[in-house]
Amino acid sequence: MLHFILNDQEIHTDRPAGEVVLDFLRNQRRLTGTKESCREGDCGTCLVLLGEWREGVLRYHSVNSCLLPLGEVRGKHLVSIEGLNGDGLNPIQRVLVDAGAVQCGYCTPGIVLALTAFCLSAQTLSLPQALEAVSGNLCRCTGYVAIKGAVAELCQHFSAESLNDAERRIKLVAWGILPEYFHTIPDRLQQLPRQEIAAQWPDATVVAGGTDLFVREPERLLDARLDFLSGHGGLRGIRVVENRCFIGATTTVEEMRASPVLRQFFPTLDDDFRLICSTPVRRRATLGGNLVNASPTGDLIVFFLALNATVGLKEKRSQRQVALRDFYQSYKRLAKKEHELLEWISFELPNRPAGFSFEKVSKRQYLDIASVNSAMHIEIADGMIKQIGLSAGGVAPIPLFLGNTANYLIGKPLTAGHLRDATAITQREISPISDTRGAADYKRLLLRQLIHAHFLKLFPQEIRPGDLR
Helix, strand or coil: CEEEEECCEEEEECCCCCCEHHHHHHHHCCCCCCCCCCCCCCCCCCEEEEEEEECCEEEEEEEEHHHCEHHHCCCCEEECHHHCCCCCCCHHHHHHHHCCCCCCCCCHHHHHHHHHHHHHHCCCCCHHHHHHHCCCCCCCCCCHHHHHHHHHHHHHHCCCCCCCHHHHHHHHHHHCCCCHHHHHHHHHHHCCCCCCCCCCCCCCEEECCCCCHHHHCHHHHHCCCEEEHHHCCCCCCEEEECCEEEEECCCEHHHHHCCHHHHHHCCCHHHHHHCCCCHHHHCCCEHHHHHHHCCCCCHHHHHHHCCCCEEEEEECCEEEEEEHHHHEEECCEECCCCCCEEEEEEEECCCCCEEEEEEEECCCCCCCCCCEEEEEEEEEECCEEEEEEEEEECCCCCCEECHHHHHHHCCCECCHHHHHHHHHHHHHHCCCCCECCECHHHHHHHHHHHHHHHHHHHCCCCCCHHHHC
């Protein structure tokens, strides 16, 4: 039995844990304001709010209900567009109407939910952050100018700086953005029946964020036995032990993007991770899920391959470590036993001065799978390349650590000539194929340009575009 609060109502249901929230809302509760469309987390029409306890604080974020299984809602507050409606339009709905940002209306509930989540969680109610909050919402009527105008108007009217989460909810209720019943939610969540999450692993299907799994296999998961990793303690978070960083497998992409620890060592992390899916998907997608999914273009895989990372695996009481570069053996085949669980990834923190660069090219700049992606970690001493890690995705059946290219460059002076020779070696390391994301020759050219881009970005004084022709 699953217990949670839906809008202002306590829910006790025996529906399958693998049923996605979108279907539960529309088919079981007849809450059709949550729209069904892509069922892949791409368009944002099915957005809902999910409130959950984190470190003793009730926090809300927007989630694609088409990828959110009911089993992940237990003990939490689920809010659909109906849960925000009152006798009249609330301020977010009103500003959209006044700006002419409502046309066919199909995308509007999702945009309202995204902006409500923004008001609940953003550090500052600024226009750039607000636009980032709706980055996962597509408008079928191409009304983006009007939507942007409405968002700008919203940011001018409200400010929530220097407020903690509880104070912010009180303010949002006073402003009419949230209904008054939100005042009662913290106490009511505490009073829900205690729900133990039975650990079924290793016999069950393991679910982390589910952002890919529930796209590929929703029918099978509906009646499957599921083991939600959110119920396993110790798999989430970022910590530094001596000079090594450990990231738990269930840490989300968004948590990594916002991490002060990681931003300290990777100054462009914020921009780099914005290229990885939309904000709602980043809030559900996990590091472990991305690694185990083993996509040849996996963004996080390519990112951490360049750092010579190691993964930690566990099976019952047995634990072992595998270098990430050895984890991928062939297409979708891992150096992982059937019942092993990936617990964490770790890497040595970069020395300073050290450089790191991540590059990704896809048909769309945002919200798309890479045609080719690449990362580089490099250390220079006295003009010589002391250490370097290079990785690439989309150019082989597996994400590649470009070992031969790196070995050639180590100990060499940082010159355009050596870089040209290195990229020639790269061409012998890769084996791209032609597919919907580009021809094989195009991918070869693209990877060469991305490697050039790493050096041009990090060493603009030493390497100039004209030297690489």
